[in-house]
Amino acid sequence: MAEDGWTVAASARSETDLQEFAAEAAPLSGRIVPYVLDISDGDRVRQVFLDIESGLGLPDWVVLNAGTHRPVDGAKFDADLALGLIQTNLAGSIHCLAPVIEGFVARGSGRIGVVASLAGYRGLPGASAYGASKAGLINLCEALRPELLPHGVTLSVINPGFVRTPLTDRNTFKMPFLMDVDVAARRIVEGMDSRRFEIAFPRRFAWLMKLVRLMPYAIFFMLTKIIVARTQD
Numbered sequence: 001m002a003e004d005g006w007t008v009a010a011s012a013r014s015e016t017d018l019q020e021f022a023a024e025a026a027p028l029s030g031r032i033v034p035y036v037l038d039i040s041d042g043d044r045v046r047q048v049f050l051d052i053e054s055g056l057g058l059p060d061w062v063v064l065n066a067g068t069h070r071p072v073d074g075a076k077f078d079a080d081l082a083l084g085l086i087q088t089n090l091a092g093s094i095h096c097l098a099p100v101i102e103g104f105v106a107r108g109s110g111r112i113g114v115v116a117s118l119a120g121y122r123g124l125p126g127a128s129a130y131g132a133s134k135a136g137l138i139n140l141c142e143a144l145r146p147e148l149l150p151h152g153v154t155l156s157v158i159n160p161g162f163v164r165t166p167l168t169d170r171n172t173f174k175m176p177f178l179m180d181v182d183v184a185a186r187r188i189v190e191g192m193d194s195r196r197f198e199i200a201f202p203r204r205f206a207w208l209m210k211l212v213r214l215m216p217y218a219i220f221f222m223l224t225k226i227i228v229a230r231t232q233d
Contacts, residue, residue, distance in 0.1 A: 001030065001189060002025040002028045002029075002030035002031060002032050003028050003029070003030065004029070004030065004189075005029040005030045006030045007030055007031050007033065007056060008025070008030065008031070008032045008033065009033050009035060009052045009056055009059065010022070010032050010033070010034055010035065011034075011035045011036070011037035011039075011048060011066075012034075012036070012037065012066075013036065013037070013038050014036075015034070015036045018034035018035075018036060019034060021034065022034045033052075033055070033056060035048050035051065035052060039066050039088070039092035039093070039095055039096055040087050040088055040091065040092050040095070041095075042095040042098075045095040045096055045098075045099065046095075046098070046099045049096075049099040049100065049103070050099075053103065058103050058104075058107060058110075059100075059110070060109075060110065060111065061110070061111045061112075061113070061192060062096070062100045062110070062111070062112050062113070063112075063113040063115070063158075063188065063192075064093045064096050064097070064112070064113065064114045064115060065115045066088065066089075066092055066093070067088060067089045067092075067115065067117075067133075068085065068088050068089065068167065069085070069127075069130045069167060070085065070129075070130075071126040071127065071130075072085075072126065072127070072128050072129045072130070073126075074125070074126075074128060077128075081129065082128065082129035082132075083129075085129040085130055085133055086129060086132065086133045086136075088133075089130070089133035089134065089137070090132075090133040090136045090137060090140075093114055093137060093140075094140070097112070097114075097144075100112060101144075101148065101153065104148075104151070104152075104153045105148070105151045105152075105153060107152075108151060108152040109152040109153065110152070110153050110154075111153070111154045111155075111156070111192055111195070112148075112153065112154070112155045112156070113155075113156045113157075113158050113188060113191075113192050113199070114137055114140075114141050114155070114156070114157050114158065115137075115158045115160070115188075116134040116135075116137040116138045116141070116157050116158065116159050117130075117131075117134040117159055117160060117161075118159050118160065118161050118200065118205060118206060118209045119131045119134050120133075120134030120135040120136075120137065120138045120159065121135075121138075121159075121209045121210065121212065121213040122209075122212055122213050122220065123135075124224065124227075125224055125227050125228050125231065126231070137157065138157055138159070141155055141156075141157035141197075142157070145197055154195045155197075156191060156192055156195070156196065156197055156198070156199055157197065157198055157199070158188055158191065158199045158200075159198060159199070159200040159201075159206065160179070160184055160187075160200075160201055161176070161177050161178075161179065161201065161202055161205040161206065161209075162175035162176065162177065162178045162179065162205075163178075163179050163180075163181055163184045164178055164179065164180055164181055165181055176205060177202040177204060177205040179201065179202055184201065187199065187201045
């Protein structure tokens with residue numbers, strides 16, 4: 001977006017990473033303005049949003065992209081680990097949505113993109129907490145979209161597959177249809193520009209997961225049983 005001339009207010013927990021990120025935009029036609037933020041702190045989220053509004057104006061678009069993943073072993077289910085993932089991925093986005101929706105509804109316009117995941121379509125082994133957080137985001141967006149449209153606010157849910165980032169670099173398994181981050185970012189911008197509800201990619205992987213979502217439980221659990229058996233070999 002900075003390449004296209006936008007002013008981008010970017011938030012993250014690491015000030016060092018943010019400053020390096022903002023410096024990368026120096027030769028571009030737009031700019032990146034850094035804001036240190038941990039989205040698990042609801043009060044801090046609201047304050048940073050007010051800081052952005054006072055310094056740059058109320059944003060036209062907001063993309064909620066913060067999230068994390070750690071595998072959860074179902075046979076050794078760790079409640080703290082699971083709740084930590086849900087706190088970041090689901091509750092963190094909810095903290096962000098509250099002030100954004102308030103500001104956009106008051107103005108009568110705005111676009112919001114919430115990054116969920118294709119993993120939110122069905123419960124997959126090893127991803128019980130991660131998938132639950134992303135499924136929660138999908139459901140949340142489905143409910144909010146029709147309520148916000150009459151107020152001039154367009155909300156989209158973004159369901160990516162595997163995107164090459166430091167987070168996916170930790171994975172030890174083969175990731176199908178792995179996509180470069182620049183390509184994924186462009187898909188998000190193009191999807192939000194179209195105002196459609198779901199922005200899902202890569203397309204082949206998205207359609208495959210949509211088929212999996214439609215499978216009867218008998219067939220679905222046969223497949224996931226094979227997955228579990230292979231991971232335990």
